[in-house]
Amino acid sequence: MKILIVITGPTAIGKTTVAIEIARHFHTEIISADSRQIYRELSIGTAVPGPSELAAVKHYFIHTHSVSDTYNASRYETDAIELIEKLFEKYDIVVLTGGSMLYIDAVCNGIDDIPDIDPELRNNLKMEFKNKGIESLRHQLKKMDPDYYMKVDLKNPARIIHALEVCLMTGKTYTSFRKEKTKKRNFLILKTALNCEREELHNKINTRVDDMITKGLELEALRMYPLKHLNSLNTVGYREFFDYFEGKIVKEKAIELIKRNTRRYARKQLTWYRNNPEVTWVHPENKMQLIKFIENTIHKK
RNA sequence: GGGGAGAUACCGAAGCGGUCAAACGGGGCAGACUGUAAAUCUGUUGGCAAUGCCUUCGGAGGUUCGAAUCCUCCUCUCCCCA
Numbered sequence: 001m002k003i004l005i006v007i008t009g010p011t012a013i014g015k016t017t018v019a020i021e022i023a024r025h026f027h028t029e030i031i032s033a034d035s036r037q038i039y040r041e042l043s044i045g046t047a048v049p050g051p052s053e054l055a056a057v058k059h060y061f062i063h064t065h066s067v068s069d070t071y072n073a074s075r076y077e078t079d080a081i082e083l084i085e086k087l088f089e090k091y092d093i094v095v096l097t098g099g100s101m102l103y104i105d106a107v108c109n110g111i112d113d114i115p116d117i118d119p120e121l122r123n124n125l126k127m128e129f130k131n132k133g134i135e136s137l138r139h140q141l142k143k144m145d146p147d148y149y150m151k152v153d154l155k156n157p158a159r160i161i162h163a164l165e166v167c168l169m170t171g172k173t174y175t176s177f178r179k180e181k182t183k184k185r186n187f188l189i190l191k192t193a194l195n196c197e198r199e200e201l202h203n204k205i206n207t208r209v210d211d212m213i214t215k216g217l218e219l220e221a222l223r224m225y226p227l228k229h230l231n232s233l234n235t236v237g238y239r240e241f242f243d244y245f246e247g248k249i250v251k252e253k254a255i256e257l258i259k260r261n262t263r264r265y266a267r268k269q270l271t272w273y274r275n276n277p278e279v280t281w282v283h284p285e286n287k288m289q290l291i292k293f294i295e296n297t298i299h300k301k
Numbered sequence: 302g303g304g305g306a307g308a309u310a311c312c313g314a315a316g317c318g319g320u321c322a323a324a325c326g327g328g329g330c331a332g333a334c335u336g337u338a339a340a341u342c343u344g345u346u347g348g349c350a351a352u353g354c355c356u357u358c359g360g361a362g363g364u365u366c367g368a369a370u371c372c373u374c375c376u377c378u379c380c381c382c383a
Contacts, residue, residue: 011339036339046339072336102338111335122337153333156342166336178335231337238339260328265339271332 001301002088002187005294007097008033008104008273009194010266012204014284016049018194019097020057021287022294028091029058031080033098033107036235039067041224044217045237047208067224067232074114077106081185088187093298101272108191110183117165125161125168140164145173190297193273194284205262212237213255221245236261 005026007019023030032038036046040063048062060083065071080096084107087094096107105111129137137160142149144167152159163174170177195201221241224233228242237258244254273279282290 034339035337070336073338074336077336100338102335102340105335109335114336117336153342156333158337158341159334162336180335231340234337234340236339261339263329267330268332268334268339272334274332 001092003093003294003298003301004084004107004185004187004189005093005095006033006104006108006189006191007095007194007290008099008101008192008269009284010201010269011099011262012047012208012266013194013196013201014204015097015099015194016047016053018284018287018290019095020049020053022290023057023095025291026093026095026294028093028095029087030060031083031087031094031096032059032061033076033080033096033100033103034061035071035073035076035100035103036232037062037098038065038071039063039232040065041067042220042232042235042238044212044215044220045235047212067227067230069232070116070119071232073100073102073106074111076103077111080107084187093294099269101269108185108189110181110185112177112179114166114177115170117169121169122161122165125165129157129161134160137161137164141167144168145175147175148173148178188297188301190294191273191276191279192290192293193279193281195270195281196283201266202263205266206259209237209255209259209262212258217241218251236265 005022007015007022009015019030034046036042037048038061039046042048043063049059053059054062061076061080080103084094084096096104098104125137134155134157137157138149138154141152141160141164145163148163152163154160166172166174166177217237218241221238222245224238225242225245227233228239233239233242240249240254240257240261243249243257244251249257280293282293
């Protein structure tokens, strides 16, 4: 039986270090599940593994794309599954690590097939939202896909726009694409997540952000400033600096906001799996517990 | 030493006799989530055995059927004049 070991958890908890130790222990490789570390222009602000870490274990999906490429959870699913199958020809165990919960979900459970959306169409809908407000979008969705209209969060423009763009693009309802069926994978998935006391996590986040600043996050963000409109740069650590560059806030405020927004991001990540019984929680210092847990599972199978 | 302004929940800040456990903002916490997901959106935020009860609006008294709101004294902060 092939096993995919998922190691996730909030940002700054120490996933990289743990994943490397686990991968070395089981003599295998690491697939990154991080929606921002895939961009080669982003290093400091996304805390990509350093050269020595990348040399210690082979990593995939780090710096593989450009911020101007379109990438999303569905593409990641396709790419990752293809890679996982290839790696399983060589290894019995593969490690998947990262904090992008939707990406991990796409690999574990699959995501429905929906045609690619024309960027212009999306833009038009965005403009419509800006000019006419959400009510106009709701009204259209109610007509085009009443079933989904009943289900969606009607206050969330992103959801409504997405459903609408699918309807307009395909001429079919968004509901018709939402099979919501969990895809069966031909390998076992072991879900683990790292976590610690909230205060400890906040300390880790603060020191990490300070560290990013000394490493030159400001300059990295400045280089990205001309591309600030890209979704890939709607990212904690960059957008706060963009506001600073535009004189909207002072630098100290930007740094403070990066810390706050990172904390919030960590909280959202925790919410994703907190009540999921499939997930085994481990303290990042407790690698032995994690290794034992994995070995026990292997022996049972 | 003289004059003035103010002390409100985690923070900032409204309220100026009942409809106040107290607007609003921030922060915190909780949650949703299927192609933008480090995104987007929502709820909650004195305590509890909770359609009610208890303790709160610097402190101590007082007026009143009733006070965060009025009066007296005290403590502290800020500003102006000396």
